Amino acid sequence: MTSNPDRIPRPDAPPPLLFEQSHPGACAVSLPAADVPTVKPASVIPADLLAAVPPPLPEIGELDLVRHFTRLAHRLFSVDANFYPLGSCTMKYNPKINERAAAMPGFTNLHPLQADEDVQGMLGLLHTLQTALAEIAGLADVTLQPAAGAHGEMTGLMLINAWHRSRGETRTKVLAPDTAHGTNPASCTVCGRHAIPIKSLPNGRVDLDDLRKRVDEQTAAMMITNPNTAGLFDSHIADIAEIVHGAGALLYLDGANMNAILGVARPGDFGVDVMHYNVHKTFSTPHGCGGPGAGPVAVRAGLERFLPTPHIVRRDDGTYALDHDRPDSIGKVRSFYGQTGVLIRAYAYIAALGPEGLRDVSEKAVLAANYVAARLKGHFAFPFEGPYAHEFLIVPQLTQHGVTELDVAKRLIDFGIHPPTMSWPVAHCLMIEPTETESLATLDAFANTLIHIANEAATQPDRLHSAPQHAPVTRLDEVGAARKPELRWRAAEPQDKSAGQQEPPPRIHKA
Amino acid sequence: MQYTQLTDNDVRQMLDRIGIESIDALFQNVPKRARLDRPLCLPAAMTEPELIAHLGALAGANHGCDELTCFLGGGAYDHFIPTVVDALAGQSEFVTAYTPYQAEASQGALQAFFEYQTLICQLTGMDVSNASLYDGATATAEAALMARGANGRRRLIVSGGVHPDTRRVLETYLRELPMELEIIETPTGLTDPGVLRKACSDETTAVVVQSPNFFGCVESLERLAAVTHDAGAPLIASVDPIACGLLKLPGACGVDIAVGEGQPLGIPLGWGGPYLGFMAVREAFMRKLPGRLVGATRDTNGRRSFCLTLQTREQHIRRERATSNVCTNQGLLALRATIYLSAVGRTGIANVASLCLSKAHYAAERIAALDRFELAFAAPFFKEFVVRTRKDVGKVLQHARQHGILAGVALGRWHEALRDCFLVAVTEKRTRAQIDALVAALKEA
Ligand SMILES: Cc1ncc(COP(=O)(O)O)c(C=O)c1O
Numbered sequence: 013m014t015s016n017p018d019r020i021p022r023p024d025a026p027p028p029l030l031f032e033q034s035h036p037g038a039c040a041v042s043l044p045a046a047d048v049p050t051v052k053p054a055s056v057i058p059a060d061l062l063a064a065v066p067p068p069l070p071e072i073g074e075l076d077l078v079r080h081f082t083r084l085a086h087r088l089f090s091v092d093a094n095f096y097p098l099g100s101c102t103m104k105y106n107p108k109i110n111e112r113a114a115a116m117p118g119f120t121n122l123h124p125l126q127a128d129e130d131v132q133g134m135l136g137l138l139h140t141l142q143t144a145l146a147e148i149a150g151l152a153d154v155t156l157q158p159a160a161g162a163h164g165e166m167t168g169l170m171l172i173n174a175w176h177r178s179r180g181e182t183r184t185k186v187l188a189p190d191t192a193h194g195t196n197p198a199s200c201t202v203c204g205r206h207a208i209p210i211k212s213l214p215n216g217r218v219d220l221d222d223l224r225k226r227v228d229e230q231t232a233a234m235m236i237t238n239p240n241t242a243g244l245f246d247s248h249i250a251d252i253a254e255i256v257h258g259a260g261a262l263l264y265l266d267g268a269n270m271n272a273i274l275g276v277a278r279p280g281d282f283g284v285d286v287m288h289y290n291v292h293k294t295f296s297t298p299h300g301c302g303g304p305g306a307g308p309v310a311v312r313a314g315l316e317r318f319l320p321t322p323h324i325v326r327r328d329d330g331t332y333a334l335d336h337d338r339p340d341s342i343g344k345v346r347s348f349y350g351q352t353g354v355l356i357r358a359y360a361y362i363a364a365l366g367p368e369g370l371r372d373v374s375e376k377a378v379l380a381a382n383y384v385a386a387r388l389k390g391h392f393a394f395p396f397e398g399p400y401a402h403e404f405l406i407v408p409q410l411t412q413h414g415v416t417e418l419d420v421a422k423r424l425i426d427f428g429i430h431p432p433t434m435s436w437p438v439a440h441c442l443m444i445e446p447t448e449t450e451s452l453a454t455l456d457a458f459a460n461t462l463i464h465i466a467n468e469a470a471t472q473p474d475r476l477h478s479a480p481q482h483a484p485v486t487r488l489d490e491v492g493a494a495r496k497p498e499l500r501w502r503a504a505e506p507q508d509k510s511a512g513q514q515e516p517p518p519r520i521h522k523a
Numbered sequence: 524m525q526y527t528q529l530t531d532n533d534v535r536q537m538l539d540r541i542g543i544e545s546i547d548a549l550f551q552n553v554p555k556r557a558r559l560d561r562p563l564c565l566p567a568a569m570t571e572p573e574l575i576a577h578l579g580a581l582a583g584a585n586h587g588c589d590e591l592t593c594f595l596g597g598g599a600y601d602h603f604i605p606t607v608v609d610a611l612a613g614q615s616e617f618v619t620a621y622t623p624y625q626a627e628a629s630q631g632a633l634q635a636f637f638e639y640q641t642l643i644c645q646l647t648g649m650d651v652s653n654a655s656l657y658d659g660a661t662a663t664a665e666a667a668l669m670a671r672g673a674n675g676r677r678r679l680i681v682s683g684g685v686h687p688d689t690r691r692v693l694e695t696y697l698r699e700l701p702m703e704l705e706i707i708e709t710p711t712g713l714t715d716p717g718v719l720r721k722a723c724s725d726e727t728t729a730v731v732v733q734s735p736n737f738f739g740c741v742e743s744l745e746r747l748a749a750v751t752h753d754a755g756a757p758l759i760a761s762v763d764p765i766a767c768g769l770l771k772l773p774g775a776c777g778v779d780i781a782v783g784e785g786q787p788l789g790i791p792l793g794w795g796g797p798y799l800g801f802m803a804v805r806e807a808f809m810r811k812l813p814g815r816l817v818g819a820t821r822d823t824n825g826r827r828s829f830c831l832t833l834q835t836r837e838q839h840i841r842r843e844r845a846t847s848n849v850c851t852n853q854g855l856l857a858l859r860a861t862i863y864l865s866a867v868g869r870t871g872i873a874n875v876a877s878l879c880l881s882k883a884h885y886a887a888e889r890i891a892a893l894d895r896f897e898l899a900f901a902a903p904f905f906k907e908f909v910v911r912t913r914k915d916v917g918k919v920l921q922h923a924r925q926h927g928i929l930a931g932v933a934l935g936r937w938h939e940a941l942r943d944c945f946l947v948a949v950t951e952k953r954t955r956a957q958i959d960a961l962v963a964a965l966k967e968a
Contacts, residue, residue, distance in 0.1 A: 026630070026634075026826060026827055026828070027634065029634070029637070029638060029641075030638050030641075030642075030861075030865045031638075031641065034868075037870075038868065039866075039867065039868050039870060039871050040605065040607060040865075040866035040867075040868070040871075041603075041605045041866050041867045041871050043603065043871075043874060043875065043878065043951060046877075046878055046881050046882070047954055047955040048881050048882050048885035048955050048958070049881065049885065050877070050881050051877075051880050051881040051884045051885075053769055053877070053880060056880070056884055056903055056904075057741055057769075057770070057903040057905075058743075058903060060743070060745065060771070061741055061743060061745075061770055061771055061903070062769065062770060062771060063769065063770060063771045063772060063775070066768055066769075066869050066870065066872055066873035067645050067646050067648070067767055067768065067772060067869065067872065068645050068869060069642060069645055069646065069864055069865070069867070069868050069869045069871075069872055070642075070865055070868060070869070071868035071869055071870065072865050072866070072868060074607060074866070077607060077611075077862070077865060077866055078607060078610070078611065080865075081611040081612075081614070081635070081862060082611070082614065083631075084617075084630075084631035084632075084634055084635050085611075085614040085616040085617055085631055086616065086631065087630040087631035087634070088616045088617070088620050088623075088628070088629055088630070088631035088632055089620060089625070089628040089629065090615065090616040090617075090618070090619040090620040091619035091620070092615040092616065092618075092619045093615075093616060094628075096621065098621055101621055103621060104526070105526050106618070106619050107524075107526055109571060109574060109575065111613075111618070112575070113574075113578045116578065116579065116582040117582070117587065117589050118579075118581070118582025118583050118584075118585045118587060119582050119585070119587075119793065119794065120587075120791040120792065120793050121587030121588045121589045121590075121791070121792060122585055122587045122588070122792055122793065122794035123587075123588055123593055123595045123599055123601065123792050123794070123929065124598075124599050124792070124794050124795030124796075125595050125597050125599070125932050126586075126587075126595065126794075126929065127924070130585060130586040130587075130591075131585050131586075131794060132584050132585065133580070133581040133582055133583065133584030133585040134581070134585050134794050136581060136584070137581045144565055147563055147564050147565060148563060148565075150559075159657035159658065159661065159796075159797070159853075160657065160849070160850065160851035160852075161850065161851060162838075162848040162849055162850045162851070163657060163661070163848075163849075165848065166848060170695065170698075170699060173699060193838075193839075194837070194838030194839040194840070194841075194842050194845065194850075195838045195848050195850050197838070197842040197843035198838040198841075198842060198843060198845040198847065198848035199848040200843060201843045201844070201845070201848070202668070202696070202699070202847070202848050203699045204699040204700045204701070205699075206843070207842070207843040244552065245550075245552040245553050246552075247552045247553070247554055249554065249557060250554060250556065250557070273553070274563075275559060275562065275563045276550060276553065276558065276559060277553050277557045277558050277559055278559055281556075281557055281559065282554075282556075282557035290851075292851065296526070298618045298619045298855075299619065299620065299621045299622070299851075299854070300617065300618055300620075300853075300854045300855025300856075300858075301617055301620045301621070301622065301623060301629075301632035301635070301636075301854035301855060301858065302621070302622035302623065302632070302654070302655075302815065302851060302852050302853075302854030302855075303622075303655070303797075303851045303852040303853045303854045303855065303856070304796075304797035304851075304852075304853050304854075304855060304856060305851040320695075321691075336936070342695055342698075343691050343692075343694055343695035343698070344660070344688055344691040344692045344694075344695055345661075345692065345695055346657060346658055346660055346661055346692060346796075347598060347658045347659055347660040347661070347686075347688055347689070347692070347784065347795065347796075347798065348598070348599065348658075348688070348794075348795025348796060348798075349794065349795045349796070350795065350796050351796040351797040352793050352794045352795055352796045352797070353791075353793045353796065353797050354796075354797055356578075360574060360578060362565065363566065363568075363569050363574055363577065364524040364526075364568060364569055364571075364574055365524065365525065365526075365568055366565060366566065366567045366568030366569070367562040367563040367564070367565045367567075367568075368562065368568065369524070369525050369568050370563060370565070371562070371563070372525065372527065373526075373527065375546045376527045376529055376534075378546070378549045378550070379529070379534065379537055379538070379541075379546050379549065380529070380537075382541050382549055383537040383540060383541055386540050386541045386542070387540065399548070399549045399550075399551060399552065400549075421625070422627065425625065425627055425628050430621075430625065430628055431625050431628070436839065448526075448527045448529070449526050449527055449528065450528070451528040451529070451533075452528075452529060452533040452536065452537065480627050480628075483627040483628060483630075484627070484630045485626070485627055485630055485822040485824075485826055485828040486627070486822040486823040486824050486826075487627065487822060487823050488626050488627070488820050488821070488822050488823075488828050488830050489820045489821050489822070489823075490626070490820065490830050490832070492820055492821070493818040493819070493820035493830050493832040494818070494832050494833055494834070494835070497809065497816070497818050497832055497833055498818055498819040498820075499637075499640055499651050499652075499809070499816055499817070499818050499819075499832075500637070500640050500641040500644050500651065500652070501637070501638070501641045501819075
């Protein structure tokens with residue numbers, strides 16, 4: 013029995029950590045006793061490989077466990093509870109039927125090394141998804157394997173490297189606009205290539221002169237995002253493609269913003285050779301507090317043979333198989349086949365919407381963005397002129413009141429709205445992406461709230477500086493967190509003398 | 524179906540406010556030549572009941588481990604998943620939130636990931652854990668890249684006991700870099716410290732091992748760490764999180780970077796994904812870690828709170844000099860592992876490990892007693908072992924399949940020398956009756 017009153021959850025009190033709730037002897041799982049003779053570990057494994065005691069995990073009963081995680085869930089903004097106009101992230105509604113589909117036992121209980129004959133439904137679903145994504149991209153073939161957008165970028169760049177190698181070339185540079193998402197240059201590094209930033213014009217588009225200056229016979233590819241991260245479709249896309257192809261390089265599309273052009277324009281038709289999708293953005297798969305996502309990669313004809321192993325193929329007899337025999341492939345990029353549970357949700361989404369529904373998604377996403385922008389005209393500065401694609405930037409010019417984009421973002425939390433993406437790709441901006449799934453009433457409420465906050469900035473700037481006041485916590489000391497990192501809980505004093513186990517051997521290497 | 528809520532009337536109002544006639548005007552920046560002038564060539568939209576029936580038919584066309592008895596392992600295991608894991612990780616706030624960049628609006632996720640990082644440290648005996656990576660294989664590759672970033676050396680040594688698919692992923696990642704990969708053969712099923720010592724040099728980036736390894740054999744991480752450290756290199760060990768309930772923890776063995784596949788921690792088989800890559804390191808590697816990190820701090824009222832931290836390692840700040848390109852990770856799977864580990868707790872994890880050990884040894888003994896079957900390796904094992912047979916492996920597995928049993932993974936695809944072998948995994952879920960049925964099926968085959 014504990015007499016600690018903190019054990020009774022008060023609505024506003026931060027929940028204690030799991031470790032602070034540990035109650036020796038408690039357990040939330042019951043398993044049948046062994047129905048075979050119990051093997052003493054030391055009888056089959058040398059004693060020096062065995063631990064003296066189990067790892068010091070916390071011990072918690074089932075109800076306390078349920079309360080703990082339920083309380084955590086309630087201290088969290090989510091699409092299901094809050095408007096979430098987080099630019100570049102496409103926080104659209106995640107349909108419930110997708111969850112139902114992914115949870116079907118016929119999908120969840122499949123072992124990844126089962127024979128193809130036992131998983132025909134799964135292979136068929138994924139093959140159909142591959143085909144659909146190729147059609148939406150206007151490209152020849154698709155691999156579903158990459159685990160997220162950045163993993164897709166890496167895979168795509170490896171495919172491009174393989175293509176150059178097959179022509180006897182090794183090219184070292186990859187160009188990307190200075191507005192590119194940070195994963196673009198980081199993926200170049202993972203692939204052993206130098207990322208070269210290309211300037212953007214004051215109108216937000218790629219500076220073609222700078223591109224011409226930098227592209228050369230060492231350029232493997234140009235990575236573009238189109239519509240770009242400022243929410244603008246680059247109308248010079250044909251020129252970009254021509255310049256890049258003219259240098260013998262390939263054009264890569266970061267498809268994070270595909271929600272703006274589904275069924276309207278296809279990357280393959282505007283010169284793209286390789287692209288990735290973020291199905292956790294465009295195709296409604298939920299973000300799960302940071303993942304899982306999936307980053308399928310589509311390629312132009314001529315690059316299919318480089319796609320990762322295994323590849324899902326349809327046999328002449330109509331059955332599906334995993335093809336491991338791909339001599340020109342870049343190889344394996346992950347364990348097993350892919351983020352299957354995520355891909356099932358994307359499949360369900362595309363199947364539910366069909367061709368007209370997908371185009372309608374993009375039309376309404378673009379309409380919603382332009383509508384909110386129109387509502388905000390006169391209250392905020394707009395670094396770029398519309399029409400916008402599915403997202404747009406505003407800059408709160410409230411510095412005369414000492415108010416920054418951060419203050420506006422934090423004040424939105426007080427109104428139950430998740431802040432937009434901040435300070436990227438332009439300094440001091442907010443990147444707003446309402447998505448197609450919000451009602452007009454929600455869009456209006458959001459615009460009204462932002463306008464209200466802009467007025468507050470002039471009359472009661474303290475409200476913004478001290479925001480949020482209606483969240484579980486006020487602003488955090490993030491600088492302190494980074495200066496003296498505390499990345500795990502530690503017992504005040506060793507809970508259990510043996511918990512630390514044997515002293516580690518002396519460390520000889522220098523990390 | 525459609526998920527938009529905007530009615531025709533709404534659309535008209537919105538267009539009026541923007542001051543245009545039709546939505547088409549909003550696409551004026553898309554050049555005519557780039558536009559698609561036909562509908563996408565995709566199957567027609569389905570209504571909800573149609574879609575449920577369609578998906579049910581696809582799911583029904585599979586034969587999974589609820590219908591068959593699963594002795595398959597090789598990196599994915601049929602462990603028991605407590606009901607609370609689905610119930611709690613399925614709460615829609617967790618499911619539909621983004622990465623917790625806005626700390627004040629995301630304390631629930633941040634605290635859960637802080638707890639995850641702590642649990643992974645407790646489970647591995649390491650100092651610092653990140654907040655997840657894609658899967659076990661890519662976590663191993665990230666570990667190799669991190670070691671290279673730390674010491675600039677160019678030669679990665681990989682034990683032949685590392686999962687062959689993980690080795691292939693390493694090959695893919697390293698091909699693009701000025702790095703070489705050397706494999707140490709493991710004819711006894713174990714990495715030979717003497718052979719490793721000969722391979723190590725002052726050019727060794729790191730040594731990568733797995734324990735229990737691909738063949739199920741338990742390596743002596745302590746001895747391999749000592750040899751590796753003599754060459755001034757870090758030891759990367761891929762470990763089975765369930766085995767940590769029984770075996771000496773990587774941190775206590777001198778491992779520098781512990782990675783692994785977190786699927787056994789409450790994550791469904793799901794035909795290979797989404798799974799969970801975990802990575803935990805010694806303090807010295809903290810600032811080199813790939814992926815996200817959650818730290819504890821205080822709010823302006825002095826209350827304990829949590830935020831993403833050390834973000835200067837990450838792409839949005841460091842761009843091409845980031846420690847890795849991983850951005851979206853496996854948040855919801857890390858949450859599942861958090862719930863699983865706190866549900867089983869200290870005694871539960873030991874119990875699961877002990878059940879696996881007993882059942883696997885019961886199965887191995889019975890199979891080895893069969894005519895024309897034997898264990899391929901004499902090395903100690905945990906829940907998985909290699910069986911060699913003088914019968915045809917393909918036929919044996921097929922015969923068992925006809926009796927509703929997935930008897931094991933044929934190894935010929937990966938190892939020419941093990942063409943007459945298959946890998947059998949036995950988790951705590953398998954009953955004596957199921958194991959006896961497996962043995963009977965192998966005998967008959
Ligand atoms: C424009 C853009 N590119 C790439 C990425 C990276 O994708 P992921 O986080 O799935 O790796 C993102 C999102 O995070 C993005 O917004």
